[in-house]
Amino acid sequence: MTNDVLTALLLFAFASTITPGPNNLMLMASGANFGFARTIPHMLGVGVGFVVMVALVGLGLMQVFDHIPMAHTVLTVASVAYLMWLAFKIARSGAPDETETTGTPMTFLQAAVFQWVNPKTWTMALTAITLYAPDRSVVAILLVAAAFGAVNLPCISSWIVLGQQMRRLLTSPARLMAFNWTMAALLVASLYPVVFSG
Numbered sequence: 001m002t003n004d005v006l007t008a009l010l011l012f013a014f015a016s017t018i019t020p021g022p023n024n025l026m027l028m029a030s031g032a033n034f035g036f037a038r039t040i041p042h043m044l045g046v047g048v049g050f051v052v053m054v055a056l057v058g059l060g061l062m063q064v065f066d067h068i069p070m071a072h073t074v075l076t077v078a079s080v081a082y083l084m085w086l087a088f089k090i091a092r093s094g095a096p097d098e099t100e101t102t103g104t105p106m107t108f109l110q111a112a113v114f115q116w117v118n119p120k121t122w123t124m125a126l127t128a129i130t131l132y133a134p135d136r137s138v139v140a141i142l143l144v145a146a147a148f149g150a151v152n153l154p155c156i157s158s159w160i161v162l163g164q165q166m167r168r169l170l171t172s173p174a175r176l177m178a179f180n181w182t183m184a185a186l187l188v189a190s191l192y193p194v195v196f197s198g
Helices: 003-018 022-067 070-091 108-117 119-132 138-169 173-189 191-195
Strands: none
Touching (some): 022 138, 022 173, 119 138
């Protein structure tokens, strides 16, 4: 991989990771509802889970869609259903200062597994492998995964910080409820460009 291609890959990883999507919206909501420290397992699950996903997609899972086209439809339906459930959980999240909240932050394992039903991460992984590891060599695939690993955590942590800073504005139950319902609606809306494009 030449320096120009590597630079392009890093720019693609940055642009696709920093922009709004299910992961970032959920991290921002978690930062607002639970704070940065309690959201760290969720953040690490996203970062590690996506790097593993990119590697496994490149090492052979792309061929599943080539041989079994119905697998893509099944994945889409499962993804939409799961994201709707997560949106419902976000909408019902409790206040940051409550000793008993109606929700809990996502765990490392939950966040890592979520990557496999997140339409945006599938699009990112398939596009990255197709464009930057077209020969699907192990070295190229691992380089693509490593590029996302280097860029991912700083980008997604900024969404947690944004959510955490919003806690100051969410001191009343009415404001918190409005924020959580807005985040839930945005999470559902984030499905549109990925699920219904083309």
